Amino acid sequence: MSRTIKIGNKIVGENHPAYLIAEMSANHLQDYDRAKKIIFEAKNAGADAIKLQSYRPDTITIDCYGDNFMATKGSIWEGKNLYQLYQSAYMPWEWHEGLFEYAHDIGIEIFSSPFDLSAVDLLESLNVSAYKIASYEILDIPLIKKCARTGKPIILSTGIATLTDVERAIDVCKAEGNKNIAVLKCVSQYPTQYCNLNLRTIPHMADTFDCVVGLSDHSMGDAVDVAAVSLGANIIEKHLTISRSDGGADSIFSMEPKEFSKMVTDVRNVEQALGKISYELTDVQKRSRKNARSLYVVEHVRKGEVFTPHNLKSIRPGGGIETWYYDEILGKKASIDITRGTAMKWEYVDK
Incomplete structure (x- = not known):
């Protein structure tokens, strides 16, 4: 495996600046112009990439009110069934081409998380630069196989994964001849409590899997992200919205543009401060x-x-x-x- 991968024209990994991803998720509120504005704000805030989510309600679940199909009790989505949740959150597929073109025009990398095999076909038609496997999809081996076969970088989120699950996903990619892998520490709790993050796992993941590592973060503020970079995170992914007060499925744990910009500044300052091992006097x-x-x-x-x-x-x-x-x-x-x-x-x- 490699401690570096290439996304678009940037090398990501060991001895390179942390790669900062703005996750749009459902914060577009099904408004195309708002989606474009989020891409603009991501670029303006200093993000290296904007990430989308590519699915339709009927490709991710079925419209059913059985107990298994209801959103988790106690979550911010309690009371909705999964189909309703995804119907209110998904990005229309016909938007993808225009948003990809817009991102390229303003000079920010764009890629997505596919949630089924047809979404991979869509993204391949747009020549996507990388694939992000969402936490709940790390168990979807057919999806990971299809993404890995493209030869493009695979970023695995581990929000619900055991060590065995992560090893399996990595092995699947390797079996398809793809060693361009990154693994992100993640906790599928929205927002994530600080006590559940266990950031010390990040350097352990780098040593265990010998690959690019990072953090997909759903906590509030940027302290966790700065700490993760100081521990060796090569990638930071954070949700971005225009304003949390606008609402939406992910708004409560998303950053606003000024907050994202501050995170970028804080991360870059810490990277400079980390420097190198040296006892020489400046x-x-x-x-x-x-x-x-x-x-x-x-x-x-x-x-x-x-x-x-x-x-x-x-x-x-x-x-x-x-x-x-x-x-x-x-x-x-x-x-x-x-x-x-x-x-x-x-x-x-x-x-």
């Missing part, structure tokens, strides 16, 4: 070092007088003998008269 540190403590004569000393803790001290600034010679000088005699406030030098010590 030019700034070298200049600052001149203000560190050194040995100074703090009382007038006559020639032949003994240096004592009373007349010789370690104080700021630098310029004198280093402080670690303090004990060596105490008890010795001055070779000349020395004025108070003089930086100590070896020539002032009577040999």
Whole structure:
């Protein structure tokens, strides 16, 4: 496997800037112009890519009111059956071509999560650059196989996956000759509580699967995303909307444009701060070092007088003998008269 993949014209992975994905999901509210605006805001905020979701209600579930087909109790969608939920959230397929063209025109990468085999056909017709396998689809082996066969990067979200599930999905991709794989730490809880995130899993995933790793995040704010990058996340995916107050299936845990832009800035700042392993002093540190403590004569000393803790001290600034010679000088005699406030030098010590 590889610790890098290529999405569009960008290398993603180890020793490269984190790849920041704005997830549109259902935040288009089935308004084409709003979908375009979200793409624009993603680009304006500094996202590397905008991601869509490609499904229709009848390709993801059936219209049924049995207990198994009702949204999870306690979730933000409680009371709806799955068909109703997806009917209110899906993106009309006829929008895809226009949105892909618009994204390319303004210079932001665009790809999608297919939720069935026909969605892969649609996305292939648009020459999609990568495939994101959503958390609940990581168990859909026929879907993963078809995506993997395209040879394009496969980004696996692990929101409901066990370690065995992740290994199976990766093995399926490899069996199809596709090693361009990324695995995202994820928790399918909306919004996700911080105590459930377990971000320390991210570097473990990188070592275990020897691949690009990242975070698909549904928590509030950007602290988690910045922390994930500091732990080695190569990809960050975050939901984006115009305004949470506009509503929608995913609005409550989505970022607004200014928040997304702040996340981008925070992540890029942290990437600079992480830097490299180094004990060398920067030019700034070298200049600052001149203000560190050194040995100074703090009382007038006559020639032949003994240096004592009373007349010789370690104080700021630098310029004198280093402080670690303090004990060596105490008890010795001055070779000349020395004025108070003089930086100590070896020539002032009577040999």
